[in-house]
Each structure stands twice: as structure tokens, then as C-alpha cells.
Amino acid sequence: MPLPPELTLVAKRQEGLVTAMQCRESGLSSGRASRLVDRGLWRSLSPRVFDTAPAPMSARHPDHRRRRAAMFGALEFGPDAIVVGGPALALHGVLGLPPTIQPQIALPGGRRVYSRHHVRARMFDDGMDVIEVEGFTLATVEWALTQLVPETSREVAIACMDSARNLGLLTSGALRRSHARARGRRGVARTHPWWELSDQRAQSPLETRARLDCVDHGIPPDSLQVPVRDAGGVERLGDLGWILDDGSWLIVEIDSNEFHTGAAAIAQDMARHNAITATAQTVLHVRAGDVYTVGKVSGLVRETLAARNNRRGDR
Known part of the structure; x- marks a missing residue:
């Protein structure tokens, strides 16, 4: 029996991932979802999220792996979740991240939430700007860099800055603001020279x-x-x-x-x-x-x- 057409479209849009709620809303019962998992056609990533196209991570294109990780974090924590840091950059289309990234989310209003199922739950940054992309709420590129740079390597940080600027997603002024907001964060001291090395002409x-x-x-x-x-x-x-x-x-x-x-x-x-x-x-x-x-x-x-x-x- 084929899957409901609307659920197939949702899975395609979400890198093969669907939630239990999306299954129910499309008319797919929890019993049938469980049978798909038992037969190895689906994989349960958590009680809330299914992978409808399970495959070894090594067989997936790095861009798919990064986007999938970012989406999983948002789907695991529900519609209020805001994708932040590196995962937000992945959904913005910024290049330069490692092939494998950890999902990261924050909840608005400073609500305290604990990490689960390998998803890192961060405290909401006061004043953080967000934007909706592909149905997910993300930190803007400016804010996502503020969150990422103090926690990553020099090569990854500058590659992401370069890519964001080359794609027209980040102006020179926004880069300066991102740096200013990062000041005072743990790990930022070593990064101050990095921000001056970004070059928007770099295409990869x-x-x-x-x-x-x-x-x-x-x-x-x-x-x-x-x-x-x-x-x-x-x-x-x-x-x-x-x-x-x-x-x-x-x-x-x-x-x-x-x-x-x-x-x-x-x-x-x-x-x-x-x-x-x-x-x-x-x-x-x-x-x-x-x-x-x-x-x-x-x-x-x-x-x-x-x-x-x-x-x-x-x-």
C-alpha cells in the first residue's frame, strides 16, 4: 500500500524525515508506521521522528547529511524550535561546514530545554533575529555565525564567512556586527584575527x-x-x-x-x-x-x- 501522497511530499521536502504527528495528519496510523520500521523500510530516530529512506550516513552526500541533521533538530523539538549555529547555516545554503554536524536548536522566550537524541539545546540568545526558510525557523546568517565561530576551527569559520558573503547572504557590515556580538563568548578570544581574513571572492x-x-x-x-x-x-x-x-x-x-x-x-x-x-x-x-x-x-x-x-x- 503506497504512502499518502501528502506524506511523500513532506518527506521529500525534509530530506526523508517525517514526524509522528505528520504521519497522523496524513492518515498514516502509528501501527503502520511501526510495521514500516519493523520491516526495515523506515528507521525510528526518536519517538517523534522517522527516517523514511534509511541508508548508511557514509553513503549520503555531505550536503544531505548536514541539512538532514539541521532538520532533525527542529522536527525533534517541534514547531517552536529555532535552528541555530552551524545547522542554521546549512539550511541557509552556506558552504564550509564539516560533513557531519550536530543538530542545534533554541526555544524562544528563554525557555529552558535539555538536549536529547543527540540534539544540542542552546539557551536562546537575547535579541536574536530569525527567518523562515523551507518551513523551518532559523537564526539569521549574522546570528548563526556569532554562535558558530567561537566553537569551531579557524578553517571552518573563515570558509563559512567567505561562503555567506560570496552568496550575498552577509554584508561586510553584518560580518562586523556578528563579530561584535561574539565578543565575550567562551572561546572567542582566539577568533578575533579570523574575522579580518574573510574574502567574499572565494567561491568554495x-x-x-x-x-x-x-x-x-x-x-x-x-x-x-x-x-x-x-x-x-x-x-x-x-x-x-x-x-x-x-x-x-x-x-x-x-x-x-x-x-x-x-x-x-x-x-x-x-x-x-x-x-x-x-x-x-x-x-x-x-x-x-x-x-x-x-x-x-x-x-x-x-x-x-x-x-x-x-x-x-x-x-
């Missing part, structure tokens, strides 16, 4: 990590999203760029399918890489795994710059 967390590695090793890029023209006169954008003495560029291109889920997007990215490589610029192709190795990208850049300088000196 991998670009952010590569840039930070170069900054940390004393060779920050001269520009991001460097415009170069290919043989056909089409303007292409290189990820990171260092201008050379002869006026050409050393371009670092980061090769990764992590943020491209479709064949068309992958093909488009490959065409861009090839077109930039075919220009008169010097191009370094960096694998995604290299970006996570401290000193790898900066080392490649430093070696290439040194080799170019040596060649000029031999002329």
Missing part, C-alpha cells in the same frame, strides 16, 4: 583553505578569481593568482568534484580548467586532498615562483 571552501595556507606561509595571493582570456577571447576566472614580473599570472586551480554533483557542472569546470591551462599564464592544478595538507599548496606556489625567478636570472 577549498579555495579558502588554499588561500589560508598561502597566507600562513607568507605568500598570500595577489588576487582571487583572476580574469584571463582564453584563445577564443572568452574570459575565464582562475581561483588564486600571483602576478609575475613580466605581467603574466601564476594561477592556482583547485580540481575537485566535491561541490559539483552533476555531470554538466563537472564538464563545465573541466572546460574552464583546460581553457585557463591553454593560456599564456603559468597554471598549477591542485587536488582537493592537497588543500588539507598544511604547507602543500604554499610549497608548490613558492617553488614555482622561485623557479620562474631563477629562469629570468639565467637569461
Whole structure:
């Protein structure tokens, strides 16, 4: 017997999750829900929430895992729940979070609530602004960063700042306000220099990590999203760029399918890489795994710059 159509739509909208209340409202009895769980077709995540498409977490795309975690927290605590911190950023579409995040919620009015079923319940931040996205109430990006940054790593924090700004979800003024609100929170002291390192031109967390590695090793890029023209006169954008003495560029291109889920997007990215490589610029192709190795990208850049300088000196 097929599921009620309205429940199927709800599950699709909620990354496969439905609540016991949503089941009852669609006409699906608690007995039938229990039988679906017993047969392994569904999984009970808590007495209140079911997973209608159970699969190993390792088999799920990271974006799905993050969104699912964020939605589970809200569904577990009911319609008054406000998704906060990293999970709120995930539902806003901000990139840069770890593949696995802990659900986090707060309840309005300062109501005290205790964590349960791996959902972290936070105290409501006085004056917090919220917004509705996809039927869920979320902290705004500005407030979610205030909550996240003092509790996460430098790379994750700056990648999220970069992504939020690149997507047009956060202005420079909002970033400053977010930083100001974070002052006084536990763990914030170490983060003060991070806020100044955000760059809205970064188009992926991998670009952010590569840039930070170069900054940390004393060779920050001269520009991001460097415009170069290919043989056909089409303007292409290189990820990171260092201008050379002869006026050409050393371009670092980061090769990764992590943020491209479709064949068309992958093909488009490959065409861009090839077109930039075919220009008169010097191009370094960096694998995604290299970006996570401290000193790898900066080392490649430093070696290439040194080799170019040596060649000029031999002329």
C-alpha cells in the first residue's frame, strides 16, 4: 500500500524525515508506521521522528547529511524550535561546514530545554533575529555565525564567512556586527584575527583553505578569481593568482568534484580548467586532498615562483 501522497511530499521536502504527528495528519496510523520500521523500510530516530529512506550516513552526500541533521533538530523539538549555529547555516545554503554536524536548536522566550537524541539545546540568545526558510525557523546568517565561530576551527569559520558573503547572504557590515556580538563568548578570544581574513571572492571552501595556507606561509595571493582570456577571447576566472614580473599570472586551480554533483557542472569546470591551462599564464592544478595538507599548496606556489625567478636570472 503506497504512502499518502501528502506524506511523500513532506518527506521529500525534509530530506526523508517525517514526524509522528505528520504521519497522523496524513492518515498514516502509528501501527503502520511501526510495521514500516519493523520491516526495515523506515528507521525510528526518536519517538517523534522517522527516517523514511534509511541508508548508511557514509553513503549520503555531505550536503544531505548536514541539512538532514539541521532538520532533525527542529522536527525533534517541534514547531517552536529555532535552528541555530552551524545547522542554521546549512539550511541557509552556506558552504564550509564539516560533513557531519550536530543538530542545534533554541526555544524562544528563554525557555529552558535539555538536549536529547543527540540534539544540542542552546539557551536562546537575547535579541536574536530569525527567518523562515523551507518551513523551518532559523537564526539569521549574522546570528548563526556569532554562535558558530567561537566553537569551531579557524578553517571552518573563515570558509563559512567567505561562503555567506560570496552568496550575498552577509554584508561586510553584518560580518562586523556578528563579530561584535561574539565578543565575550567562551572561546572567542582566539577568533578575533579570523574575522579580518574573510574574502567574499572565494567561491568554495577549498579555495579558502588554499588561500589560508598561502597566507600562513607568507605568500598570500595577489588576487582571487583572476580574469584571463582564453584563445577564443572568452574570459575565464582562475581561483588564486600571483602576478609575475613580466605581467603574466601564476594561477592556482583547485580540481575537485566535491561541490559539483552533476555531470554538466563537472564538464563545465573541466572546460574552464583546460581553457585557463591553454593560456599564456603559468597554471598549477591542485587536488582537493592537497588543500588539507598544511604547507602543500604554499610549497608548490613558492617553488614555482622561485623557479620562474631563477629562469629570468639565467637569461
